[in-house]
Amino acid sequence: MSPRPFALLGLSLLLAACSSQPEEETPQAPLAPSERKAGAAPQPLQAGQRELRGSLLGAPANSEVELALLVVDERGRPRGELGNLHLSGNGQALPFSLRFEPQPLTPGLRVELRGRASQSGRLILRLPPRTVSGTDSQTLGTLQLVPAP
Template sequence: MNRYLPLLPLALSGLLAACAGEPTTTVPPPMPAPALADPSTAPIHGPGLRGELLGVAAGADVDLALLGVDMRGRPRALLGQVHLRGSGEALPFHLPLSNLQTPQDLRLELRGRVSQSGRLVQRLPARTIAELRDQDLGALQLGPAP
């Protein structure tokens, strides 16, 4: 025990230095948005992409994302996302666009997926968004998942 005693201050200072350093990047889990049953009750805060999804089963989880994709169609930037829960009827959505800028050399696409019990059941075919501005996309039909 005595032969390790001189190393104790070194070990403690190393431990303190490790604890005092910058934390590793931790991303808080996304907060799910409540399902919206009536478009008139939708909380709209600023400009965004609006519309409604058709064919979402009641209780299904819906993820919509605005992505910047490269020329090969690979996602390179997540510009916004919203999580909803299906009600069995047309599901209105609002994807905020506040403080977003169009990324250089990337095409904007709105993509969506619907899962039930952790299994992918439907998807929204990629929809190109010409510019980042407040717009109503209307009714969007979901298709079966491949």
């Protein structure tokens, strides 16, 4: 018997082994500014950057909270994103600091802060859209999450 069938079989097995998915070993990446721990020192704002600060009430423990600063039209449809932030709910007031780059707005457009909280991939809470006046740094105070429809 010739070695050719064995060589083809060996090559096929090698290709099959190389095409399998690697085991899940994700290295720990440094935390993004939006995911820093509460006691961490904040980084200074970069040139031209602005910031919205406040705290969210109602985010249960083990929930994923997402905030987005959007440019919307007069019908409330998103036309662009100025910045977003992902946080982990802990069952207490959740402080946030959302950084963004301001942009000039055309007539008929406005800036809104929107948010949502999900748990196990299911939407459970939302932040009613909040119009942000101007594109300067602001403190919004305490915002309440409400049940999602």
